[in-house]
Amino acid sequence: MAKDKKLVEEITSMDVDFAQWYTDVVKKAELISYSSIRGCMIFRPLGYALWENIQSELDRRFKETGVENVYLPMFIPESLLNKEKEHVEGFAPEVAWVTHGGGNELQERMCVRPTSETLFCDFYKDVIESHRDLPKVYNQWCSVVRWEKTTRPFLRSMEFLWQEGHTAHATAEEAEERTIQMLNLYADFVEEVLAIPLIKGRKTDKEKFAGAIATYTIEAMMHDGKALQSGTSHNFGDGFAKAFGIQYTSKDNKLEYVHQTSWGVSTRIIGAIIMVHGDDSGLVLPPRIAPTQVVIVPIRQKAEGVLDKANELLTALTEAGISAKVDDSDKSPGWKFAEHEMKGVPVRIEVGPKDIENGVCVAVRRDNREKTEVKLDNVADSVKVILDTMQKDMFERAKKHRDENIYTATEYDEFKEIIDTKPGFVKAMWCGDLECEEKIKEDTTATSRCMPFGENAISDRCICCGKPAKHLVIWGKAY
Amino acid sequence: MAKDKKLVEEITSMDVDFAQWYTDVVKKAELISYSSIRGCMIFRPLGYALWENIQSELDRRFKETGVENVYLPMFIPESLLNKEKEHVEGFAPEVAWVTHGGGNELQERMCVRPTSETLFCDFYKDVIESHRDLPKVYNQWCSVVRWEKTTRPFLRSMEFLWQEGHTAHATAEEAEERTIQMLNLYADFVEEVLAIPLIKGRKTDKEKFAGAIATYTIEAMMHDGKALQSGTSHNFGDGFAKAFGIQYTSKDNKLEYVHQTSWGVSTRIIGAIIMVHGDDSGLVLPPRIAPTQVVIVPIRQKAEGVLDKANELLTALTEAGISAKVDDSDKSPGWKFAEHEMKGVPVRIEVGPKDIENGVCVAVRRDNREKTEVKLDNVADSVKVILDTMQKDMFERAKKHRDENIYTATEYDEFKEIIDTKPGFVKAMWCGDLECEEKIKEDTTATSRCMPFGENAISDRCICCGKPAKHLVIWGKAY
Numbered sequence: 001m002a003k004d005k006k007l008v009e010e011i012t013s014m015d016v017d018f019a020q021w022y023t024d025v026v027k028k029a030e031l032i033s034y035s036s037i038r039g040c041m042i043f044r045p046l047g048y049a050l051w052e053n054i055q056s057e058l059d060r061r062f063k064e065t066g067v068e069n070v071y072l073p074m075f076i077p078e079s080l081l082n083k084e085k086e087h088v089e090g091f092a093p094e095v096a097w098v099t100h101g102g103g104n105e106l107q108e109r110m111c112v113r114p115t116s117e118t119l120f121c122d123f124y125k126d127v128i129e130s131h132r133d134l135p136k137v138y139n140q141w142c143s144v145v146r147w148e149k150t151t152r153p154f155l156r157s158m159e160f161l162w163q164e165g166h167t168a169h170a171t172a173e174e175a176e177e178r179t180i181q182m183l184n185l186y187a188d189f190v191e192e193v194l195a196i197p198l199i200k201g202r203k204t205d206k207e208k209f210a211g212a213i214a215t216y217t218i219e220a221m222m223h224d225g226k227a228l229q230s231g232t233s234h235n236f237g238d239g240f241a242k243a244f245g246i247q248y249t250s251k252d253n254k255l256e257y258v259h260q261t262s263w264g265v266s267t268r269i270i271g272a273i274i275m276v277h278g279d280d281s282g283l284v285l286p287p288r289i290a291p292t293q294v295v296i297v298p299i300r301q302k303a304e305g306v307l308d309k310a311n312e313l314l315t316a317l318t319e320a321g322i323s324a325k326v327d328d329s330d331k332s333p334g335w336k337f338a339e340h341e342m343k344g345v346p347v348r349i350e351v352g353p354k355d356i357e358n359g360v361c362v363a364v365r366r367d368n369r370e371k372t373e374v375k376l377d378n379v380a381d382s383v384k385v386i387l388d389t390m391q392k393d394m395f396e397r398a399k400k401h402r403d404e405n406i407y408t409a410t411e412y413d414e415f416k417e418i419i420d421t422k423p424g425f426v427k428a429m430w431c432g433d434l435e436c437e438e439k440i441k442e443d444t445t446a447t448s449r450c451m452p453f454g455e456n457a458i459s460d461r462c463i464c465c466g467k468p469a470k471h472l473v474i475w476g477k478a479y
Numbered sequence: 480m481a482k483d484k485k486l487v488e489e490i491t492s493m494d495v496d497f498a499q500w501y502t503d504v505v506k507k508a509e510l511i512s513y514s515s516i517r518g519c520m521i522f523r524p525l526g527y528a529l530w531e532n533i534q535s536e537l538d539r540r541f542k543e544t545g546v547e548n549v550y551l552p553m554f555i556p557e558s559l560l561n562k563e564k565e566h567v568e569g570f571a572p573e574v575a576w577v578t579h580g581g582g583n584e585l586q587e588r589m590c591v592r593p594t595s596e597t598l599f600c601d602f603y604k605d606v607i608e609s610h611r612d613l614p615k616v617y618n619q620w621c622s623v624v625r626w627e628k629t630t631r632p633f634l635r636s637m638e639f640l641w642q643e644g645h646t647a648h649a650t651a652e653e654a655e656e657r658t659i660q661m662l663n664l665y666a667d668f669v670e671e672v673l674a675i676p677l678i679k680g681r682k683t684d685k686e687k688f689a690g691a692i693a694t695y696t697i698e699a700m701m702h703d704g705k706a707l708q709s710g711t712s713h714n715f716g717d718g719f720a721k722a723f724g725i726q727y728t729s730k731d732n733k734l735e736y737v738h739q740t741s742w743g744v745s746t747r748i749i750g751a752i753i754m755v756h757g758d759d760s761g762l763v764l765p766p767r768i769a770p771t772q773v774v775i776v777p778i779r780q781k782a783e784g785v786l787d788k789a790n791e792l793l794t795a796l797t798e799a800g801i802s803a804k805v806d807d808s809d810k811s812p813g814w815k816f817a818e819h820e821m822k823g824v825p826v827r828i829e830v831g832p833k834d835i836e837n838g839v840c841v842a843v844r845r846d847n848r849e850k851t852e853v854k855l856d857n858v859a860d861s862v863k864v865i866l867d868t869m870q871k872d873m874f875e876r877a878k879k880h881r882d883e884n885i886y887t888a889t890e891y892d893e894f895k896e897i898i899d900t901k902p903g904f905v906k907a908m909w910c911g912d913l914e915c916e917e918k919i920k921e922d923t924t925a926t927s928r929c930m931p932f933g934e935n936a937i938s939d940r941c942i943c944c945g946k947p948a949k950h951l952v953i954w955g956k957a958y
Contacts, residue, residue: 036559036601037589040552044606045617048548069527073519073638074553074591074622075575080515096554097579098591101637102626103572110516112553112577112591122515127523138524142622143553147581158580159552 039158049291090210154271162266175259201450222275225423233263283344299352320380429469431462518637528770569689633750641745654738680929704902762823778831799859908948910941
């Protein structure tokens with residue numbers, strides 16, 4: 001039976017044009033539709049199901065650490081946004097303003113939240129009085145709006161979905177601890193569930209969040225060697241507390257300012273799943289995040305007993321907690337193979353009259369096309385093993401790719417040459433001055449991704465100016 | 480031990496002032512905080528947890544009927560909103576307009592979605608081509624904005640959370656079937672899980688959704704006899720399809736318009752939970768929707784073994800799938816009783832040194848204060864029975880209250896007197912003319928709630944004009 005290649009031929013090869021490959025996959029896998037609103041995307045069922053799975057797994061992990069969910073308004077009055085100086089400078093240029101409502105011009109315009117620090121501060125000011133009210137460890141799932149000039153599905157759009165956690169603590173130590181705890185929670189989730197290896201570290205002052213004293217990040221390397229910031233966790237110290245007057249009475253009856261954090265992961269992470277794992281046949285979904293883990297394709301489905309057997313397998317898989325479906329549409333098997341490969345379904349099961357006679361079916365892995373003959377009466381256990389192995393292999397493959405594309409440089413010419421000619425990250429030392437960071441960006445278009453945790457110095461001089469070095473930095477071009 | 484009444488004394492009695500009682504409960508039970516944005520509410524952890532439970536249960540039921548979730552943009556360009564005439568007339572006066580973004584004035588202003596029919600139509604126009612693409616049964620969970628002059632927590636606010644389902648079908652019959660299917664799904668959910676008895680029926684033309692050919696509703700009676708519309712399901716026929724050009728190629732290769740529906744339930748329903756079940760001690764949550772079903776209050780918690788036993792009970796309950804927690808704060812037991820009663824926790828378990836000696840603890844139902852002595856080694860099974868019984872009793876109590884407050888009238892004077900003097904609903908016949916419906920509203924402030932399914936005529940004349948009657952209508956004052 002000839003495999004129907006039409007669907008696959010419609011997408012650009014990733015080695016020919018990675019950006020076009022990405023756009024093609026997003027569209028052909030039916031993750032996203034463009035809407036008639038400039039910069040806004042429509043999440044189609046598969047795109048949204050990925051986000052639902054991310055939500056449910058992250059939310060479970062959040063709640064295990066004591067996080068409670070809340071929901072705050074989507075509008076921020078201009079005067080509230082203006083309360084913390086650095087924050088407003090960071091966000092005011094990119095907000096959408098509501099100026100009219102219910103037929104009248106508003107006395108004070110409101111922006112649609114680009115992030116909700118100011119709203120949480122306004123709320124915490126009202127509900128925190130005593131040390132007994134601390135800590136507050138709240139989170140919300142919502143959409144935010146930031147005016148973007150360019151648009152790329154998942155990676156950059158005017159409106160996107162995310163969660164934003166906002167916490168208030170009695171002490172600076174507790175705030176720092178929560179900041180790092182959430183960074184680690186994100187990292188574990190992304191590595192274990194999305195099979196994406198990460199580098200954890202701290203952002204430079206230039207790259208940190210507007211209003212934070214420290215921003216921590218998880219950085220992932222895409223297939224094309226570029227970086228994607230996949231989640232951030234910020235320590236605000238007591239800066240917002242002072243701007244908004246969030247004080248509590250301590251155990252020894254003194255008025256103290258709270259210490260705050262915020263942390264977020266957005267639908268950008270779906271872009272990382274696509275760009276880390278995808279191939280020229282489309283999406284490849286890690287089993288632990290795939291909305292459909294197994295698709296059963298009946299071969300000669302009109303032959304007696306074939307559809308019945310397919311549905312029996314479906315029942316066996318579903319009862320074992322595996323998310324599966326039967327594709328009994330009237331398309332050809334080849335067409336179905338291509339379609340479910342495009343949509344990244346981790347395992348395909350083929351079952352036809354001959355297989356049934358022999359008491360077997362064939363399981364095909366999406367990532368490496370490996371075929372396994374599986375006994376019909378043991379399908380759930382066998383498929384579980386295949387899914388687990390595939391999950392591990394996908395992580396290891398991505399890690400190998402990542403590790404092979406990290407370079408070190410101690411001389412600026414070498415540094416520039418690597419950035420210019422090789423996809424990937426470069427480790428190099430930095431003096432800590434903004435000027436060098438800006439010069440590197442100007443010379444190479446690479447930015448500082450982070451100062452990674454637990455790495456040793458590789459030289460004592462700044463890669464750019466030659467002055468004494470303060471930090472090891474991971475540099476790379478980024479989405 | 481004297482029960483601490485302070486918390487309870489702070490709320491107004493429901494018989495003295497029901498509206499004030501409602502506001503007090505919402506605030507004291509920490510469901511909602513007012514924000515500094517006029518008309519916008521903050522959902523605090525308990526308020527949002529109720530919504531999360533509603534979401535997860537409804538979403539599960541949706542998916543069983545083939546619903547897929549998507550997410551569409553929050554903005555609607557003015558020209559798109561204007562495409563369906565009745566629809567824009569219904570919504571344009573109450574929208575919020577974004578006129579500036581990214582520092583510039585927009586060429587075309589956009590409203591924040593008050594509902595998303597126009598966006599779904601614009602989307603369906605692009606993705607529906609053939610009968611193979613039908614039906615589309617999509618839903619989204621999101622927030623919407625409608626400019627309101629007055630504000631009441633959950634019942635009326637500028638921004639609220641909801642789900643909106645939007646479907647497209649090949650035939651009118653299929654669309655009508657889906658409209659009724661979703662109405663029934665809502666009704667089952669509200670009766671089974673929220674323990675609120677309902678009246679299902681059709682809205683009059685005056686009360687139907689802007690752009691629908693038929694709107695169906697579930698109507699609930701609050702403790703004060705007023706009605707709360709708790710969910711609606713609309714059949715649009717092919718009106719939107721014609722306005723937006725949503726056509727498909729049928730099996731016999733003809734171009735046909737699709738038939739559409741939409742249906743929604745919002746955070747208003749939390750207002751119904753409060754107003755149907757609450758009492759003068761605060762919230763009373765039906766066990767099947769309560770975020771915490773059981774609170775364990777240790778008595779003399781510093782005595783040896785008491786906290787250990789409380790935590791043992793917690794483990795036993797949790798393992799049995801019951802959502803429970805131990806309140807080991809340093810407040811007095813009486814204070815804890817009042818606090819958890821205010822928050823509506825269905826069952827309180829008291830356990831102290833004497834109980835432990837006797838191998839028992841005491842379970843107290845929130846709704847009727849009934850106390851049951853429960854054996855410590857059988858706590859989960861006993862509590863399950865109590866929770867189930869309480870759920871049934873709450874529904875029956877609400878149903879009795881509802882049934883006792885439905886009247887029938889065949890003369891207009893009698894009708895007006897009932898509406899004027901008795902809380903509740905009145906059944907009366909109607910000729911079908913808008914003028915009579917408007918006169919009744921003017922004379923009594925009561926509105927037509929619905930034309931209930933499966934009810935027999937009680938007279939052959941219109942209650943208002945005396946002309947031949949067409950429909951039995953449920954009339955009532957409404958939130």
